[in-house]
Amino acid sequence: MIGRSAVDLHTHSLRSDGTLPPAALVRRAAANGVRIQALSDHDTLAGVDEAIAAGAALGVRIIPATELNTESEWGDVHVLGYFLDPADDALEERLRWLREHRGRRVELMVERLRALGYAISLERVLELAQGGSLGRPHLASALFEAGYVPTYDAAFEALIAKDSPAYVARVGLTPLEAVALIRAHGGVPSLAHPGSVIGLAALLPQLVAAGLAGMECHYGSHTPEFTAYLLGLAAVHGLVATGGSDFHGRGEHGAELGAVPVPADAVWMLESRQRPATIGPFRSREG
Ligand code: AMP
Ligand code: ZN
Ligand code: FE
Ligand code: FE
Numbered sequence: 001m002i003g004r005s006a007v008d009l010h011t012h013s014l015r016s017d018g019t020l021p022p023a024a025l026v027r028r029a030a031a032n033g034v035r036i037q038a039l040s041d042h043d044t045l046a047g048v049d050e051a052i053a054a055g056a057a058l059g060v061r062i063i064p065a066t067e068l069n070t071e072s073e074w075g076d077v078h079v080l081g082y083f084l085d086p087a088d089d090a091l092e093e094r095l096r097w098l099r100e101h102r103g104r105r106v107e108l109m110v111e112r113l114r115a116l117g118y119a120i121s122l123e124r125v126l127e128l129a130q131g132g133s134l135g136r137p138h139l140a141s142a143l144f145e146a147g148y149v150p151t152y153d154a155a156f157e158a159l160i161a162k163d164s165p166a167y168v169a170r171v172g173l174t175p176l177e178a179v180a181l182i183r184a185h186g187g188v189p190s191l192a193h194p195g196s197v198i199g200l201a202a203l204l205p206q207l208v209a210a211g212l213a214g215m216e217c218h219y220g221s222h223t224p225e226f227t228a229y230l231l232g233l234a235a236v237h238g239l240v241a242t243g244g245s246d247f248h249g250r251g252e253h254g255a256e257l258g259a260v261p262v263p264a265d266a267v268w269m270l271e272s273r274q275r276p277a278t279i280g281p282f283r284s285r286e287g
Helices: 022-031 049-059 088-116 120-128 136-145 153-159 173-186 200-210 224-237 265-272
Strands: 008-013 034-041 061-069 077-082 189-190 212-217 239-242
Touching: 008 022, 008 077, 008 136, 008 200, 008 212, 008 239, 008 265, 022 034, 022 049, 022 212, 022 239, 034 049, 034 077, 034 088, 061 173, 077 212, 120 136, 120 239, 136 153, 173 189, 173 200, 189 200, 189 265, 200 224, 212 224, 212 265
Parallel strands: 008 034, 034 061, 189 212, 212 239
Antiparallel strands: 061 077, 077 189
């Protein structure tokens, strides 16, 4: 049975590597019973205004968020940042820098794929992205539609996952820098899908010292045992247990909107962990 949750704190739209425009994403979440949704597109807040407008008409509260994918020896460390301000120009400048590096990386991976005999074009990849923050999912879609792989997910396994032939490392933030960036702009950082981290128990104290406030304990692919383990770790480190679907609308990755049960108090607990920004329009002027 698919669980139903009124809270979904991890969703992606066409503004990054999801398939639905923000308004359509919110409509689908609302139809599934979601009442509080974080729009957490990679390295952008571009969809937030559209999502808020759609949510207002449907009774869905939208939390502005982003997911920062980092580069380090700790595996795939993705940091969600909640309650960020789309009008924060200094933050937008940093996000634009990250998106430029995403674009360059996708270009390099297209070159790599072409050298391996997979004749996909950068133009087609950009068309598929429709102006959204570029990522490997757009490459996977191009490879799939060209018939080079049997499924969207197979593109990752065969060609573009870490340690695969066409993989190119990211130029971007380290995990600690991602946490610090979110805090500097008044956001509340939570570690996404901790199962993709290598060395979680060792990394966590460092992230907490940098300002980490939450951890995504509730996630579609977690076993009950792993969720219990994470809830224990969260309690030990004083982290808010967050959760979400990571819905993209592509392949098997992520769950359906609202399908991962998330305790409603996670939202208020996260709000209670907000601190004043040190950079940007709302920075504290005291001291
Ligand atoms: P990028 O930030 O460009 O490296 O792309 C990472 C994104 O690709 C993640 O946020 C997921 O949406 C997706 N992804 C990563 N690994 C897989 C996988 N094995 N299968 C399907 N999607 C994946
Ligand atoms: Zn994604
Ligand atoms: Fe992620
Ligand atoms: Fe995600």
